Amino acid sequence: DAKTTQPTSMDCAEGRAANLPCNHSTISGNEYVYWYRQIHSQGPQYIIHGLKNNETNEMASLIITEDRKSSTLILPHATLRDTAVYYCIVTGTSYGKLTFGQGTILTVHP
Amino acid sequence: NAGVTQTPKFQVLKTGQSMTLQCAQDMNHNSMYWYRQDPGMGLRLIYYSASEGTTDKGEVPNGYNVSRLNKREFSLRLESAAPSQTSVYFCASRKTGTMNTEAFFGQGTRLTVV
Numbered sequence: 678d679a680k681t682t683q684p685t686s687m688d689c690a691e692g693r694a695a696n697l698p699c700n701h702s703t704i705s706g707n708e709y710v711y712w713y714r715q716i717h718s719q720g721p722q723y724i725i726h727g728l729k730n731n732e733t734n735e736m737a738s739l740i741i742t743e744d745r746k747s748s749t750l751i752l753p754h755a756t757l758r759d760t761a762v763y764y765c766i767v768t769g770t771s772y773g774k775l776t777f778g779q780g781t782i783l784t785v786h787p
Numbered sequence: 788n789a790g791v792t793q794t795p796k797f798q799v800l801k802t803g804q805s806m807t808l809q810c811a812q813d814m815n816h817n818s819m820y821w822y823r824q825d826p827g828m829g830l831r832l833i834y835y836s837a838s839e840g841t842t843d844k845g846e847v848p849n850g851y852n853v854s855r856l857n858k859r860e861f862s863l864r865l866e867s868a869a870p871s872q873t874s875v876y877f878c879a880s881r882k883t884g885t886m887n888t889e890a891f892f893g894q895g896t897r898l899t900v901v
Binding site: 711713718719720721722723726762764774775776777778779780 | 791818820822824828829830831832835837843845846875877879881889890891892893894895897
């Protein structure tokens, strides 16, 4: 799996958009970008994933650069409940390995 | 659907004792994973199984063994527990192969070795 780099921590005001960056410069053509988050000590929760096109679901949007070397997770209207550790992961389809990095601690404040 | 179920949720062991952490999924996923998470750290992969009958080492396999009993179940065994194995253990599963799907995680087993 390609290695990812994320900022250690970020802050966001409640109601504003939270933009979480991730660098994955060694990504291969068949690898997807996944985002998960972990609230307190619960099991990680899937947010969104994409290959090369931008993606949107009810939780977030994922913007992947044209060269696919970086991506941004966007939480359009952050709430206090979005305070969590956010993990960006790159993984392929044909093998099972799924490796987490340190993630970004997002703190949403009132 | 129950998703991914881990047992037990909490466990205290004495140094040198053995135990098996159980994990079962009901989503017909082929890949299953065991992670550990130490305080303030990210998840580290211990072992994974890409399909029934196969297992592979992750980042931190020492001191652990695994068994992919069938497609549903993937167990993690500590043969001789050490205080350094005090951690929260997460099991996960996902479908891999021609389709790319997200991983589903259990709620964790909080293990303390004294």
